[in-house]
Amino acid sequence: MEGNNPSAVASPPTGDIPSIVHQPTMADRILNEEHVARAVVFPEEEKIGILTRPKGVEMKRTLTQEDKELAAAGYDHLHPKDDKAENITSVDITEHRLDFDGLVDELKTNISTKDAGQSHGLASDEAKARLQRDGANVLTPPRKKSALRKFLERLFTLFNILLICAGILEYILLGIDFHGNFQNTYLGGILILVAFVNASIDFYQIQKSEAILASFLAMIPPACRVVRDGTISTIPAADLVKGDVVLLRSGDKTPADLVLFSSTDMKVDNSSLTGESEPQERRALPDGSKKRPVEADNLVFNSTLIVNGEGWGVVVRTGDHTFIGQIASLTGGEDGNESPLAVEISRFVIVVSCIAIIFALVFFAVGITSVYKGKAAATVTFAVSILVAFVPEGLPSVVTLLLSIAAKRMAKQNVLVKDLQGVETLGSLTLLATDKTGTLTRNQMTVTNLWSGEKMSSAFQSNNDDETTAAFSINASGMKEMVDIAALNSRVKFDRTDIPFDQRTILGDATETGLTRFAGRYLATDYDTHLKSFPKVFEVPFNSTNKWALVILDKPHQSGVLTAYIKGAPERILAKCTTYLKDGKMVPVNDKFKEDYDEAYDYMASRGHRVIACAQYLLPGDEYPSTYPFSRTDDHFPIADYCFVGLVSLEDPPKHGVREAIGTLRLAGIKVMMVTGDHPKTAEAIARKINLILGDTRETLAKKTNRAIEDIYEDEVTAVVVHGDDIDGLQGWQWDQIFSKDEIVFARTSPKHKLEIVKRAQALGHIVGVTGDGVNDSPALKKADLGIAMNISGSDVSKEAADMILLDDNFASTVKGVAEGRQIFVNLKRSIQYTLTHSTPEVVPQLLYVVVPLPLPLSAILILVIDLGFELCVALSFAWDQPETSDGLMRLKPRKPVNERSIRALKRRALVRSKTLIRDEETLEIIPPSKFSVWMTKIKKPFTRSFWEEVLEPTDNESLVDIKLLSYAYLEAGMIETLACLVAYFVVFFKKGFTPTDLRHAQKNGSYFTKSSPDFINSRGQTISAFDQVDALAQAQSIVYLSIFITQCFNVFAVKARLSYPFGRRVIANKWNFAGILAGACLGMFIVYTPPLHVVFGGTFRLSPLYWLIPVAFGIVLVAWSTLRVVILRKSVEHMKVKDIKGLMMFPTMRTMSMRSRGSRH
Secondary structure (H helix, E strand, O other): OHHHOOOOOOOOOOOOOOOOOOOOOHHHOOOOHHHOOOOOOOOOOEEEOOEEEOOOOOOOOOOOHHHHHHHHOOOHHHOOOOHHHHHOOOOOOOHHHOOHHHHHHHHOOOOOOOOHHHOOOEOHHHHHHHHHHHOOOOOOOOOOOOHHHHHHHHHOOHHHHHHHHHHHHHHHHHHHOOOOOOOHHHHHHHHHHHHHHHHHHHHHHHHHHHHHHHHHOOOOOOEEEEEEOOEEEEEEHHHOOOOOEEEEEOOOEOOOEEEEEEEEEEEEEOHHHHOOOOOEEEOOOOOOOOOOHHHOOOEEOOOOEEEEEEEEEEEEEOHHHOHHHHHHHHHHHOOOOOOHHHHHHHHHHHHHHHHHHHHHHHHHHHHHHOOOOOOHHHHHHHHHHHHHHHOOOOHHHHHHHHHHHHHHHHHHOOEEEOOOOHHHHHHHOOEEEEOOOOOOEOOOOEEEEEEEOOEEEEOOOOOOOOOOOEEOOOOOOOHHHHHHHHHHOOOOEEOOOOOOHHHOOEEOOHHHHHHHHHHHHHOOOOHHHHHHHOOEEEEEOOOOOOOEEEEEEOOOEOOEOEEEEEEEOHHHHHHOEEEEEEOOEEEEOOHHHHHHHHHHHHHHHOOOOEEEEEEEEEEOOOOOOOOOOOEOOOOEOOOOOEEEEEEEEEEOOEOOOHHHHHHHHHHOOOEEEEEOOOOHHHHHHHHHHOOOOOOOOHHHHHHHHOOOHHHOOHHHOOEEEEEHHHHOOOOHHHHHHHHOOOEEEEEOOOHHHHHHHHHHHHHOOOOEEEEEOOHHHHHHHHHOOEEEEEOOOOOHHHHHHOOEEEOOOOOOHHHHHHHHHHHHHHHHHHHHHHHHHOHHHHHHHHHHHHHOOOOOOOOHHHHHHHHHOHHHHHHHHHHHOOOOOOOOOOOEOOOOOOOHHHHHHHHHHHHHHHHHOOEOOOOOOEOOOOHHHHHHHHHHHHHOHHHHHHHHOOOOOOOOOOHHHHHHHHHHHHHHHHHHHHHHHHHHHHHOOOOHHHHHHHHHHOOOOOOOOOOEEOOOOOEEOHHHHHHHHHHHHHHHHHHHHHHHHHHHHHOOOOOOOOOOOOOOOOHHHHHHHHHHHHHHHHHHHOHHHHHHHOOOOOOOHHHHHHHHHHHHHHHHHHHHHHHHHHHHHHOOEOOOOOOOOOOOOHHHHHHHHHOOOO
């Protein structure tokens, strides 16, 4: 495909292992890339002495069968039988093989091949009939769930089901004994309401995200020019049918798959479909094309852009049957993965729910046999209070709102989040696979270096150029001629010609656009005037056969009136030259010149630049008069004896900020790799400019050490460049070796290859992000844990497949996203840690109520007030927390790092699973288990040894809810808060005349602490009336409630202590923490000290504020403990920091700085 442009042969052959040792001169290089002895990353094994060892990516020892089985483990599930995926490479488009007559017969249409404008096309009635038969020319959008189904999915989560069941149970009790259980009306209603509120919040946020996204999903061009009944008209593209005759012009977006029957210098930008960055020539072929559809020269595809010329075509495929439709169907066939956060929250919910149910049942059994003595209704209410204490009811709402707040912050930075949990997924990434063209680079060619008269000059001030490279000067040898060739041998057009040259938008391919923009700056006269001064006499446009473009101008010189300019592939141009231009004189080409030429070519190509050669021929007047009959058909034009003027290189510069962004991501422990359809040498050179490759590949190390590439072992290098042609044949151990590299580039990849790369990375445990802008990226975007699409340059299918869209196409926004994602994970963890801490002071007093027993310290309704009152406000305020340190979390490894230990553990488990799979005896294909057996396996799993070995296996992973968090919440801070509650509880009762022994006796008796209770005589002989008993219990329950609130206020800051101590400017910088505390304080005062609410909540206005000092003291103890905890756990945090990477360039490239400051338009 690259052979269709002048630059395709400009990049030298590449790879990690060349099959030839000597370096041929540039003049002798083979012209066609298919015939170049291209390096292969993984050639066949070769004998070395008596041992056999693999070349290419290899180990220093021979792989045993056990090693190979272990390496292959975990990859078996990646290739289920999928006819749709297999057939994508063999698209069912065959009409391009037909000649013109066969095309007319097949499609029953009317075309004129001699004069396309005279084509009759289809009759209107026939077009309507075909539209009725074949359907509209639109891509089928993915099936979407109804709003009701979405709401019900969010309502019937495990937490909400528990709450609804508990609420219904309370109402059942109300029906059994209305007067005895009247208070349960409030409790049951609140429980059910909480479930619906949780579901509503989640549902609202999802619907809101989808509404914002709706404007980005236009999937078909709106209108096109079509010929029907012999008349050309503009119709909606959706009305196109097979057999329609369509006119395409420069700037149009192709509305369907067309076979051309007439064209004029037509070029198509297929970069969004195939990954080829250079526009491809398309032309009519009277006898059809025998190539594959994707390579056929007479076939243009739906959604591709016409960048040059015009053409007439016949529609052969519409809607889902087009090439893009079939790739879109491949995308639809790849299920997106559940986000890591969703998996962890789901696991946490199951664990906590199981614990809550078990404790509720145990307490029910204990309560009905001891305290309540057969009173089922009271015991159920008590068990419900235990359930409520364990279940963090507000957590689903907190998680959704925290993610929504983060998504809004990212939207302000031009990052649209389609899936709320994708915000956190971005922070969890361990590997980011990114496309090159349009994502890392601008897809804008810029002239960088020129070589003429055996001297190199630079069009930019660059630190990368040699000291001998001079700044560009129009007066230097050959430069005026090169500027003339760039300006006059061009077929670009402008959107407008009534505005200054530097304000115009150039319509044409990227290479010619770059040359024209460069020439326009240095012409002595106005660009339009210059072109009119030297009109074209004859022209041979560039094509894939010639690989050059020729123009003959009416430009007089000393020996004649005509001048020929030619530009194109350097090898082709040099072959036509016998002399070269130096200081205005023509000098014969010799060996010394060829050596200088080779050196200059390598200098340009090694920087990833596209290289074009320029030559001229001052046509002698006696041989080529002004009336000479030039002709293309019989090569009746000069094809030899040219004078070589020079080489010009063009660079597709990286986008501004890309280099620093990749450097920052690497310092954050994220492996960034390039996956592109471009040439490997170009890809590698760009990668070295943008911090993606810093180390050696086998090829570069071989050159440095003067060793053969075969003698370089893989453990000597840190970088690898893999050619797409090698991907299909890679074995498991080879994939492992590729991903073990720090720096990876995949070049010449197809959409299927990109999808395969993502699957292989995920199989090793990577959380994979994919950035891309083309249709060819969409399958990988969908399969990735997080797909990131470009908005401006991105195709509609890629935006549909992605989870996140960069609205301004700024790759650097991913850095902000990663930082935001990591911070939201920390904030979520803090919020959960904070929320779970109050479970212990809620449950332990209930336990004492049953076991000792003691008067109930905390009622079920007060537990709900804690969970859904001040806790919800404060937990939500963590969304605005700042990073603990100045560099935030961007110098720490990902929370689930992928290393050799994690991969081997993953593969060992996969190997065990693979040996237990049932396979067909003949085909050896895996027989999927029944749903019943799957469920039985899940039920049995916790009771197996392998399950606990896997759970207890040491790992570097940091989970949302891990042992450290549970230890802090339930055992450390939870116990400190429990002590605060119990001390305050006993102090209040003691001041009211009850010692702990008195409380035990009174509760065992079972007739005290109600309005109708008899007087109680304590151990000191004092008589306590029923009123005082009720008031004492109300004060005790109130202080327990307030003790939890007050100690939790200190816990707000204690949970932030991980990398630094729980005090300082950053810890108290979140004003919303204080707003949440204030809201909680107001709620607490309102409930405890407002008499009308005492009927429901049981508070009392008689509680003295002096009692508050008890939980305050324990709050100080809690902060002191969290400080000590930072010191104790500091070593466990240190190993998570990423070491400095030698050679990172954390400053903009000179090219992007210059272009940005100029603000040039291309």
